[in-house]
Amino acid sequence: MSATKPQTLDDVCEFIVDCLHKTAPTQEDGYPSIRTPNVGRGRLLLEGVNCVSENTYREWTRRAVPRANDLILAREAPAGNVAIIKNGQTVCLGQRTVHLRPDPTKVDPDFLCYFLLAPPQQGALLAGETGATAGHVNMRDIRRLPLHRLPDLAVQRKMGAIIAAYDDLIENNRRRIQLLEQSARLLYKEWFVQFRFPGHEHVKIKNGVPEGWERVVVPDIIEINPRETVAKESDIRYVPMSSLSETGMTINMEDTEVRQTATSVKFRNSDTLLARITPCLENGKTGFVNFLSEGEVACGSTEFIVLRGRRVSPYFTYCLARTYDFRENAIKSMIGSSGRQRVQPSCFSEFVIGLPSMPILQQFDETTSKCFNQIRCLIGQNRNLSKARDLLLPRLMNGEIAV
Incomplete structure (x- = not known):
């Protein structure tokens, strides 16, 4: 591999532009606004992304309009993540992100994306992190990042x-x-x-449900927060709230860890995890446990509610937990101080469904x-x-x- 002399990131980019340091007004649909959680390691994570109007998009892209093969770098939470914009992705920058346009005569965009994710560059990039709580990478360090051993x-x-x-x-x-x-x-x-x-077509509706169906409340068919025991001081996998998706069942294993002390919230494969705290529940955080070994018990955030099918299958249970009416019933039961409201377990005894x-x-x-x-x-x-x-x-x- 023939290498050129060391360069900086600024040397191989047409420009490096910081985001606007204000929050964009969002709406139901429109143009994706990329926040730091949407910047994966190589790819944009667009599930649950905030959207903005066309007018907001234009205002937020005045400095530069992101296009295919541009890079977006997260300045914090998680600092250092880099993703490449793919064909068909029309996005704008949210807070704490940076827009890079690689110069194709000097560097390949895919290569630069992954080169920045490699350990040496990540170490150099994060070495200058500032901030007492969330690590923050400043623009000067990004522009001056040395790029050693760039191949042809x-x-x-x-x-x-x-x-x-x-x-x-x-x-x-x-x-x-x-x-x-x-x-x-x-x-x-x-x-x-x-x-x-x-x-x-051949079944009548009686008392709000099809004839032959049974009117039940959730605890009749689903166990809420089932009890599990584990040996003391034994290794147990812990799942934090950040592992739950707002839009799908997949639980992000990158955020999990192995602990020696279990929390009070324990679960097995085929259980459904439902966030019980605001704004996580309103945002849709729900997961389906399918990553454990047979018989393995894991634990998680004490802000989870665990749902385990009793008279219905795990599939029915998860799909029910994703329905609008089920979630609205839980949200309406929330009590507590502003910003820390929690679902009351009694709400499930008030939710009637047709079995x-x-x-x-x-x-x-x-x-x-x-x-x-x-x-x-x-x-x-x-x-x-x-x-x-x-x-x-x-x-x-x-x-x-x-x-």
């Missing part, structure tokens, strides 16, 4: 393409996961909310179990791909592996 442009393109291929596979799997979950939740809504289940007949439940489970099983396999594939990519990245970038 042709080699850069090959290296960038190799790592990008892993992220492309991960992204394709993520989209499949999203579609599979969407299909399960839509089936639940069609059958058990809109009552358009197989054979519904379908066993044949209908079995049909639903047969269909949705396939979706959930495929999702688990795809999540496993993505974890393996991420591990392989992260092992390959430093070896590729330091020249240990030739291309």
